[in-house]
Each structure stands twice: as structure tokens, then as C-alpha cells.
Amino acid sequence: DAGVTQSPTHLIKTRGQQVTLRCSPKSGHDTVSWYQQALGQGPQFIFQYYEEEERQRGNFPDRFSGHQFPNYSSELNVNALLLGDSALYLCASTILGQPSTDTQYFGPGTRLTVL
Template identity: 90%
Template sequence: DAGVTQSPTHLIKTRGQQVTLRCSPKSGHDTVSWYQQALGQGPQFIFQYYEEEERQRGNFPDRFSGHQFPNYSSELNVNALLLGDSALYLCASSLKGAGNTGELFFGEGSRLTVL
């Protein structure tokens, strides 16, 4: 059973650049959520995609955008990178039809460093 896969695992960018992170959800899951985890902090909700639409959004600026594809995979895009965007970006998948049990299955994350 394939778990949540994310790519790339590590990347380094400079201020002002743009980055795209990718996620494939766990087999059978249809909902993808993205989280930002700064060093020493808990994950912070960025947004969630279901049926190829953004369904919920956390307190993040419009520089953060995303997309979900028909095969349920997802991308997170961050424009005009700031030093403060350096973090571990986590993708989590769930199954909407299973109801709100609160269970999320996380990938291992993409570690972004902005110089």
C-alpha cells in the first residue's frame, strides 16, 4: 500500500524565487492538505484540496497557491520567496467520504531553505 509521497525532499532557493512542491496521496485517498512546519513548531495548516478545488485555507498569503489533479495528486506553489518561508512542507492525505475522524496520513515532507 503506497503511502503519501512528496518531492523533492530537499531544495534550496533564493529570495524572490518561486518553488513548486508535489504530493501523491495515499492509495484510496481523495483529499490533500498542505502544512508548513517551521523548526521547533507544530505544523500550520495552509490549505486543503478536494475534487480539484481549494476547500479550506489557513492564514497564509496569496503567494501560496495550489492545485489538485484528477488523479488526486497535488502541487503547492510559493511565489516571491521570503527567508521566513524556510520550513518543512508537509502533505497529508485523507478520505473525505470516510467522515471527519481527524485522521491524517503525512508524507515525509519537502524541506525548503530560502537564502
């Protein structure tokens, strides 16, 4: 049973650049959420995608955008990178369709460093 996968593992960008992170959900899951985890902090919710639509969004600027594909995989895009965007980006999947579950399973994360 394949778990949640994310790519790339690490990424280094410079200020002002754009980045795309990718996530494939756990087999059978239809919903993907993205979280940002700054060093020494708990993860913060960015947004959630279900049926290819953004269903809920946390307190993040419009520079953060996403997409979900028909195969349920998802991308997180961040434009105009700032130093403060340096963090571990976690993807989590769950099932909102039937039968639903409120348990989210996480991928290994992508470490983004902005110089």
C-alpha cells in the first residue's frame, strides 16, 4: 500500500523566484492538504483540495496557490519567494468521499530553503 509521496526532497531557491512542490496521496485517498512547518514550530495549514477544488484555506497570502489533478495528486506553487518561506512543506491525504475519514496521513515533506 503506497503511502503519501512528495517531490522533491530538498529545494534551494533565491528570493523572488517561483517554486512548485508535488504530492501524490495515499492509495484510495481523494483529498490533499498542504502544511507549512517552520523550524521548531508545529505545522500550519495552507489549504485543502478535494474534487480538484480548493475547499478551505488557511491564513496564507495569494502567493501560495495549488492545484489538484484528476488522479488526486496535487501541486503547491509559491510565487515571489521570500526568506520567510523557508520551511518544511508537508502534504497530507485523507478521504472526504464515502466512506470518509478524518485521519490525515503525511508525506515525508519537502525542505525549501530560500536564499
